[in-house]
Amino acid sequence: xxxxxxxxxxxxxxxxxxxxxxxxxxxxxxxxxxxxxxxxxxxxxxxxxxxxxxxxxxxxxxxxxxxxxxxxxxxxxxxxxxxxxxxxxxxxxxxxxxxxxxxxxxxxxxxxxxxxxxxxxxxxxxxxxxxxxxxxxxxxxxxxxxxxxxxxxxxxxxxxxxxxxxxxxxxxxxxxxxxxxxxxxxxxxxxxxxxxxxxxxxxxxxxxxxxxxxxxxxxxxxxxxxxxxxxxxxxxxxxxxxxxxxxxxxxxxxxxxxxxxxxxxxxxxxxxxxxxxxxxxxxxxxxxxxxxxxxxxxxxxxxxxxxxxxxxxxxxxxxxxxxxxxxxxxxxxxxxxxxxxxxxxxxxx
Amino acid sequence: xxxxxxxxxxxxxxxxxxxxxxxxxxxxxxxxxxxxxxxxxxxxxxxxxxxxxxxxxxxxxxxxxxxxxxxxxxxxxxxxxxxxxxxxxxxx
Numbered sequence: 001x002x003x004x005x006x007x008x009x010x011x012x013x014x015x016x017x018x019x020x021x022x023x024x025x026x027x028x029x030x031x032x033x034x035x036x037x038x039x040x041x042x043x044x045x046x047x048x049x050x051x052x053x054x055x056x057x058x059x060x061x062x063x064x065x066x067x068x069x070x071x072x073x074x075x076x077x078x079x080x081x082x083x084x085x086x087x088x089x090x091x092x093x094x095x096x097x098x099x100x101x102x103x104x105x106x107x108x109x110x111x112x113x114x115x116x117x118x119x120x121x122x123x124x125x126x127x128x129x130x131x132x133x134x135x136x137x138x139x140x141x142x143x144x145x146x147x148x149x150x151x152x153x154x155x156x157x158x159x160x161x162x163x164x165x166x167x168x169x170x171x172x173x174x175x176x177x178x179x180x181x182x183x184x185x186x187x188x189x190x191x192x193x194x195x196x197x198x199x200x201x202x203x204x205x206x207x208x209x210x211x212x213x214x215x216x217x218x219x220x221x222x223x224x225x226x227x228x229x230x231x232x233x234x235x236x237x238x239x240x241x242x243x244x245x246x247x248x249x250x251x252x253x254x255x256x257x258x259x260x261x262x263x264x265x266x267x268x269x270x271x272x273x274x275x276x277x278x279x280x281x282x283x284x285x286x287x288x289x290x291x292x293x294x295x296x297x298x299x300x301x302x303x304x305x306x307x308x309x310x311x312x313x314x315x316x317x318x319x320x321x322x323x324x325x326x327x328x329x330x331x332x333x334x335x336x337x338x339x340x341x342x343x344x345x346x347x348x349x
Numbered sequence: 350x351x352x353x354x355x356x357x358x359x360x361x362x363x364x365x366x367x368x369x370x371x372x373x374x375x376x377x378x379x380x381x382x383x384x385x386x387x388x389x390x391x392x393x394x395x396x397x398x399x400x401x402x403x404x405x406x407x408x409x410x411x412x413x414x415x416x417x418x419x420x421x422x423x424x425x426x427x428x429x430x431x432x433x434x435x436x437x438x439x440x441x
Contacts, residue, residue, distance in 0.1 A: 014353050014362055062353040062364050063371060087351065089364050089371040111369035152369075 007236035007283030007298045012268055015063035016056060016239040017251055020049065020077060024069035025097050027132030028120070030159065030201055032192035032254070035069040043243040044263075046076035050083055052245070052262055057087040059268055061239075063113075065091040067251065072098035082110040089113040093157065095136060096143030104146035115147040116155040116184070121163075122170035130163060141178055148179025155182045161201045165211040176218040185212065185225040187319060189252050190308045190336050198332035205329050209321060226302070229291035231320045233298040235280040239267065249277055252304035276313075285314050289322040309333055350426060354379070363426055372424050377409050381417045385427045390418075 021043060024035040044052070053064065064084060071077050071092055084090055092107075093116040099107075107115065117140050121127035127137035147154040156175035158164055164171065168185065175183045188194060188202055203211070209227065217223050226232060238250040247259040247270045259265075259274035270277055285300030293299050300306065301317025309318045309327050316323035353362040361379040363372045374382060380400055384393045397414050421427045 009357055010355070011357050014355055060353055062351060062362050085369070086366045089366075089369065111366055113369045113371065 007233060007281065010237050010281075012060055013237060013239040013271060014061060015065070015237070016061050016241065016267075017065040017067060018049070018053075018240070019068065019242045019251055019254075020066050020071045020080075021068055021074040022243045023073045024095070025073060025133060026070070026095055026136050028130060028193075029132065029197055030130075030161065030188065030192075030194040031069065032189060032194060032251075033069055034192045039074070040243070044245050046074065046080050048263075049080055052241075053080070053084050053088070056267060057084075061088060063089045063091070065093065067093040068095075070095055070097050072103070078103065078106050078110070081112065082106070085110045085112065091116065093118070094143060095131065096140035097136070099139070099143040099146060101146060104143075104150055104152075107147065108150040108152055112147075112152050114153045114155060115143065116157050117143050117147075117180075119156045119158055119171050119175060122167050122174050126163070126167065141174070144175065144178040144180050148181075154178075154180045155184055156180045157184045157186055159186045159188050160203065160208055160211060161188050162203055163201065165203060165207065168211055169214070169216050172215065172217045172221060172223065176221045180221070182222040182224060183217070185215075185223065187226065187302070187305065189304060190332055191252065191255055195332060195336055199330060202330045202332075205319065205321065205324055205327075208319075208329070227319060228289060228321045229295050231289065231292040231301040231317060232296035233283050233285065233300045233303060233317075234296075235303050236283055236298060238281075239271070241267075247274070247277075249280060250304065252302070253280075253307075256304070256307055279313065285316065287316040287323050289320050291322070292320060308336060311335055352382075363424070365425055368425050370424065372426065374421075377413055378417045378421060381414060382421055382426055385418075385421070390429070393418075 021039065022033050022035045023037060023039045025037055072094055081090055090112055091114040092112060095118050119127065119140055120130035124137040127140065128134050144154045144156060158168065158171050172183050190198060212225055212227055215223055235249060240248050240250050241262055242248055242254055245262040247262055247265065247267060248254050248257050249259065257276055259270040259277045280303055283299055288299035292301060301320045301323060303313060305319050306315040306317045307313055316325060318324045318327035318329060351364040355362060359376055361374045363374055381397060384396050394414050401408055422429050
C-alpha cells in the first residue's frame with residue numbers, strides 16, 4: 001500500500017466519551033488521571049453536564065460513554081444518567097464503587113445500556129492490591145453480578161500488565177461466572193501515574209501477544225481486544241471530553257491534545273475546525289497493516305500509542321506486530337519521562 | 350425511538366430508550382423503517398419496491414423486505430399487527 005492511507009470520513013460524530021470526574025475511592029498505581037478521593041477544583045458540575053449533554057443530543061450524538069475515574073463517586077451522577085438515557089444510549093465504566101442493589105435498581109430503571117467494570121485480578125488479594133483499596137474486588141464483582149441479574153449488559157475490563165497477564169484466563173472465568181457477556185482486554189497506556197512505574201508494569205509486545213494467544217474464554221463469553229489484527233485507528237470517529245470540559249477526541253489523548261473547552265467552544269466546531277483534530281481524523285499515517293486495515297477499515301493503529309512512543313502523529317502504532325519496528329514497549333521513552341501533561345494545542349495549531 | 354442517520358457510512362442508528370438498545374440499520378432496514386408509518390404491509394412493500402427500483406446498483410435479494418421487516422420487529426423498532434380488515438404496520 002502507498003501512503004497516505006486515509007481513514008473513513010464521518011461528517012459529525014454520533015457518540016462521545018465523557019470523563020465525568022477525576023475523583024475515585026481507589027488509588028490504582030497505574031491510574032491514567034492521577035485521581036484523588038476528593039473532587040478536583042475546576043471539574044464540571046452535574047448541573048452543567050446536563051446542559052452540555054442535552055446540547056450534544058440536539059447536535060446528533062446518540063451514544064455516551066461515561067467514565068471516570070469513578071462516575072459513581074460524583075454526587076448526582078445517577079440523576080444525570082437518568083436524565084440522559086431517554087435521548088442517548090448510555091454506557092458507564094466503573095470500578096463498582098457505590099453500586100449496591102438500590103443503585104443497580106436505579107440503573108435498570110434508567111435503562112442503562114451497558115455497565116463496564118474493571119477487574120484487576122481474579123481474587124481480592126490481587127485486585128485490591130492493584131486498586132490500592134481493600135474491598136474494591138468485592139465491589140467490582142458485586143457490580144457485575146447486580147447488573148447481570150437485572151438484565152443490564154455487563155462487561156469486564158482488564159488492563160494487560162505484567163501482573164494481569166498470567167491471570168487473564170482466571171479473570172475471564174470469574175467474569176463469566178459473575179454474568180459478564182464480554183471481557184475487554186485493554187492496552188496499558190503510558191499516561192498519568194502509569195508512567196512513573198512503567199518498567200514495573202509494562203510488558204514487551206511479544207509477551208502481550210503470547211498472553212492474548214493463550215486466552216481460553218468460556219463458551220459464550222466474548223473477548224474484545226485491540227491488538228493485531230484488530231488494531232484500529234479510531235480517531236476518525238472519536239469524540240471525548242475530559243472532566244474539565246476539554247475537547248480531547250479520545251480519553252487516551254488526554255495528555256497530548258486540547259481542541260478547546262466545551263464551555264466556550266461548540267463540539268462540532270472543534271470537530272470541523274480544530275487543526276489537530278482534523279489531522280488526526282484524516283488518519284494519514286506512514287504505514288498501514290493490511291490485516292488490521294481489512295478488519296477495522298482504518299490505518300496505522302492507535303494514534304495515542306504511536307505518538308507516545310514515536311513523538312509523531314503519523315507514526316506507526318508499535319502495539320501492532322507488523323508495525324512495531326523494534327520498539328520495546330516495556331521501556332518508557334525518555335521524552336515521556338520529562339513530558340508534562342500540558343496540552344499540545346500549539347503542536348497542531 | 351430516536352434515529353441518527355449516518356449517511357457517510359450508509360447506515361442509520363436507531364435508539365430505543367425503552368429497551369435500552371442501539372441498533373445499526375443497513376440501508377434496506379433504514380428504508381423499511383422510514384416507510385413504516387401505519388400503512389398496511391402491502392402498501393409499504395409496494396412503496397419499498399418502487400424506491401428500490403429507482404436506486405442505482407444491484408437490487409436487494411428476494412425477500413429482503415420481509416426479512417428486513419422481521420428484523421425491525423425483532424428489535425422492537427416496529428410493531429406488526431395481526432392481519433385484520435385494516436391491516437397496518439406502525440412504529441411503536
